[in-house]
Amino acid sequence: MDILSLEVGQEIGSRTFSFTRDSLVKYAGASGDFNPIHYRDDFAKSVGLDGVLAHGMLTMGAAVQVAVDWIGDSGKVIDYGVRFTKPVFVPADSLAEVIVTGKIGAIDLENKTVRVDLTASCLDVAVLGKAQAVVKF
């Protein structure tokens, strides 16, 4: 892929992630974040939450895959930041769909980097804000 062929605003891809309770338990084990708000309904309710929610870091880690799939090498993501704007609630007996799309936000020809702007939503509500991944060409 040639950086010169890219245009700001260009869509680079989209993925839909299905989060189930299994996904949360798997992420807890892989990341070491065992906060029970991510797997226990009774605990989540006891701290005033509407239910069990996905780790923000799971949403963040999944969302960047759209940029990774596009560039083809996860090691080329040199800077990635997000704001966690809304929780993703994951019911015990079904799933939460997180839809992620990416488009080119900026192109820096001098440093050979491209900023990918990601949007992530669940039930039509944005769950990440200012999600930006800078990839090195």
Added chain:
Amino acid sequence: MVNPNVQGKKYPETDPYLVGRERIREFANAVFSTNPVNHDVFAAQAAGYTDLVAPPTFAVVIQERSLHTVLADPEADIDFSRVVHGDQRFIANRAIVAGDELTSVLTVASVKSLGAHSMITFATEIFDANKELVSTAISTLVVRGGE
């Protein structure tokens, strides 16, 4: 309320964390990665890496270890059950690969209060066995105040 006096406080270096291939694969699966460099050693080597490449957010595993030292610090006085993740950023000097032995040093970048809530921002610098900076993880936690 987070103690504002911890602003600027630097926490001791964490014990070395050896990045294993299977941990990278597990993490990659957990974040829905299908990128071959996260799963297949030959693909990673063909792309110029010494071993499996960790996904971009893997540094959180190291950050988590540093964070535990702050949460256990009575001076900081953070109630973990009231913590909400506000934002997160990773700036990579190079990719983390299997075989890396990583340590981290966390600095409290800022403590702000927002009404009854506190916002605390950490910068965790992650170093390899040669003491070269691999990555910096910046995290803001919102600690909800009591009603």
